[in-house]
Amino acid sequence: MARLKGIGPGPAPLSVEEAGERAAALVAPVAGTQTLPLSQADGRVLAEDILAGLPLPPFANSAVDGYALRFDDLAMGAETRLPVLGRVAAGEAAGALAAPGVLRIFTGAPMPPGADTVVMQEDVRRDGDLVVLPPGLRRGDNLRPAGEDVAPGERVLAAGHRLRPQDLGLLAAIGHDQVILRRRPRVALFSTGDELTEPGRALQPAGIYDANRALLRALLTRAGAEPVDLGILRDDRDSLAVRLAEAARDCDLVITSGGVSVGEEDHVKAALSTLGTLDFWRVAIKPGKPVAVGMVAGTPFLGLPGNPVAVFVTFAFVARPMLARLAGTACPPLERLPVRLGFSHHGKPGRREFLRVSLAPGADGVPLARKHPGEGAGSLVSLVQSDGLVELAEDLPPAEEGSIRPFLPYAALLN
Numbered sequence: 001m002a003r004l005k006g007i008g009p010g011p012a013p014l015s016v017e018e019a020g021e022r023a024a025a026l027v028a029p030v031a032g033t034q035t036l037p038l039s040q041a042d043g044r045v046l047a048e049d050i051l052a053g054l055p056l057p058p059f060a061n062s063a064v065d066g067y068a069l070r071f072d073d074l075a076m077g078a079e080t081r082l083p084v085l086g087r088v089a090a091g092e093a094a095g096a097l098a099a100p101g102v103l104r105i106f107t108g109a110p111m112p113p114g115a116d117t118v119v120m121q122e123d124v125r126r127d128g129d130l131v132v133l134p135p136g137l138r139r140g141d142n143l144r145p146a147g148e149d150v151a152p153g154e155r156v157l158a159a160g161h162r163l164r165p166q167d168l169g170l171l172a173a174i175g176h177d178q179v180i181l182r183r184r185p186r187v188a189l190f191s192t193g194d195e196l197t198e199p200g201r202a203l204q205p206a207g208i209y210d211a212n213r214a215l216l217r218a219l220l221t222r223a224g225a226e227p228v229d230l231g232i233l234r235d236d237r238d239s240l241a242v243r244l245a246e247a248a249r250d251c252d253l254v255i256t257s258g259g260v261s262v263g264e265e266d267h268v269k270a271a272l273s274t275l276g277t278l279d280f281w282r283v284a285i286k287p288g289k290p291v292a293v294g295m296v297a298g299t300p301f302l303g304l305p306g307n308p309v310a311v312f313v314t315f316a317f318v319a320r321p322m323l324a325r326l327a328g329t330a331c332p333p334l335e336r337l338p339v340r341l342g343f344s345h346h347g348k349p350g351r352r353e354f355l356r357v358s359l360a361p362g363a364d365g366v367p368l369a370r371k372h373p374g375e376g377a378g379s380l381v382s383l384v385q386s387d388g389l390v391e392l393a394e395d396l397p398p399a400e401e402g403s404i405r406p407f408l409p410y411a412a413l414l415n
Contacts (some may be wrong), residue, residue: 013284015394016317016352020331022279023293024321027300029328030252032183038168038176043224045182045329050157052174055147060111061090063142067102067124067131068115071139080133084126088112102131111143118142150174160329162224184226185326188247189216192233192240192258192268193306211380212257212311216304219315222414223323225253240271248275248299252326255319258306268303272296284394286353287377288314300326307377313354313389316413332415336391336406339369346398353394356386357407369407388412 014022033047062068068088074080087104088094094112097103102119103112111118117139125132150156156174157167163179171179196210197203210232220227228251233240247254256268272278278294281303285291288310292303302319304311316334324331340362347353357369369390374382388409392399399405 013282013289013351014280016283016285019280019283019285019291019293019318020321023302023318024325024331026279026293026295027253027322027325030183030185030326033180034183035178035180037178038171041163041179041181042165042168043222044163044179044184045224045327046157046159046161046163047180047182047328048159049155050171050176050179052150052152052154052156054174055152056150056174057144057146057148060143060145062105062107062109062111062118063144064118064120065106066118066120066142067133068097068105068112068118069102069133070097070100070115071117071137073100074133074137075135077135079135081127081130082133083130102133116140116143162327162329182328184224185252185323186228186250187220187225187323188228188230188251188254189213189220190230190233190243190247190254190256192235192256194235196232198232211308212304212306215308215311215380216255216257216315219312219319219414220255220323223320224327224329225323237271240268241274244271244301245275245297248297248301251299253300253302253322254296255302255304257304257311268292272301272303276301283314283318284351285314285317286347286351289351291318293318305377308380309356309383310377312383312413316408320413332412334408334412336408337367338404339367339390339407340364341390341399341401341403341405342368342370344399344401345371345392347392350394353392354389354408355392356382357388357390358385359387359407366404367407369405383410386410 069082073082083101085101085103088109089106090108092109094110097112097114105118117137118141119133119137120142123134156170191210191213195207197207199209203209213229217227217229230247233243244254275297276295278292281292282289283291287307288305290305291314294301300322302322304314321331339359345355356372358372359367359369362368372382372386388407391406391408
């Protein structure tokens with residue numbers, strides 16, 4: 001097999017962190033923006049800062065259902081009896097509170113001019129046309145002043161922020177119906193291998209259906225990219241090189257699965273030798289040691305392993321940082337949760353290992369992790385029937401039953 005430019009024999013595997021950092025360093029944010037309505041902006045990345053054009057709330061209003069009053073009309077240290085002079089509901093213009101008394105007011109209704117305090121309806125007694133107010137009230141109780149949440153001109157969201165549902169609610173609250181967003185990175189996606197068959201077609205003898213593209217399409221979409229599905233590449237070096245070069249011209253990143261190991265039938269690295277350079281191709285991770293990262297015809301390239309579980313794991317730690325950088329945003333940090341192992345595991349030292357586990361309630365409040373029996377890197381069922389990954393560091397002693405180790409829920413790996 002031909003050597004790739006810049007790669008010597010037997011390069012030392014990179015750590016998981018080094019691989020993610022070096023992969024991200026090879027790419028730059030994509031150029032181009034588009035304007036979309038809020039209804040289509042969830043998960044997209046802002047191209048510019050968002051400044052508030054009005055205060056939020058836009059006017060002083062009541063935080064509760066109750067009675068609006070002037071604090072100075074209250075007796076100090078004793079109950080106060082005041083007449084009910086009217087009412088104001090949400091959406092109504094409030095008349096001034098011109099005389100000692102109260103106005104019945106509802107949540108979100110504008111504060112009447114002159115009133116500065118609201119007492120909750122549960123804390124008063126009605127006595128005909130009067131209310132009896134308790135002692136101990138404070139000036140400004142239950143009043144939401146204009147601009148309490150957001151002041152006019154304040155930056156509410158920064159360029160590079162990936163929008164979430166709560167962000168879209170805030171944008172709507174300050175009057176935005178559309179936003180300027182970064183273009184989604186276009187990612188060319190191939191699977192490789194003569195053994196692969198498209199789902200829905202007749203399966204050939206010794207063939208398997210291609211599961212990796214279905215998995216990767218969904219992972220790319222959740223990561224904010226635009227997958228460009230280019231099908232299955234057969235195990236032929238020359239045709240691989242042609243297809244990879246074509247993909248590189250039209251996309252911001254090229255991803256393949258399979259063909260990046262050291263076997264005689266792993267042709268992707270060989271095809272790349274005529275097209276570009278490889279930054280690294282081994283990571284100290286299990287599953288997923290063979291991961292190729294480099295450039296193909298001037299476009300960043302990521303070659304993932306062929307086994308589906310290895311694809312899933314290496315995507316989480318190598319592809320996610322690349323895609324975040326391309327999208328012009330920060331890669332969300334992975335928050336690890338402590339769990340207690342319900343098994344022992346003595347893995348091979350020198351590689352970060354990720355085990356598929358399911359969680360059960362623990363007697364001491366720490367969740368109990370049980371390892372899935374399907375440990376192979378090709379077991380998609382193990383991903384479906386588990387809750388996440390237990391992380392076993394490469395520099396720690398063997399994991400014993402009852403020990404505490406970090407856990408990564410799948411939900412944390414899918415954004």
